[in-house]
Amino acid sequence: MTVRTDPHLTLVRPVTPSAPGCEECLATRSPWIHLRLRLTCGHVGCCDSSPNRRARRHAAADGHPIVASLEGGEDWRWCFVQVAFV
Structure with missing residues (x-):
């Protein structure tokens, strides 16, 4: 293998997480489902299940493809480019 x-x-x-929630959603008062932490810059954004x-x-705009879950009890990382857990 x-x-x-x-x-x-x-x-x-x-x-360090940049905000206690999705930065842009907090600014626009939009809801989110789950949070993702950008492991290059610390930006906090909402997941693909969020509106x-x-x-x-x-990830697409800034070239920071790897995120980690910010949800309690979850310990994983994802690469948007490789489309895989890392």
């Missing part, structure tokens, strides 16, 4: 390493993992840095899908938009 071959194990592939995601090249985007080199972009992961120690980060605005801000985490995905930020």
Whole structure:
């Protein structure tokens, strides 16, 4: 079995969440479902199940493809480019 390493993992840095919720949703008073933490810059965005899908938009716009869940009890990372858990 071959194990592939995601090249985007080199972009992961120690980060602090930028806000207590989705930054843009807080500013526009929009709802969100789940939160995702951008592991390159600390931006907090909402998930793909949320109406605005801000985490995905930020990944595409800023080239920060790896997120971690900010939900309690969840410990995973996802790469939007590789479309895989990392």
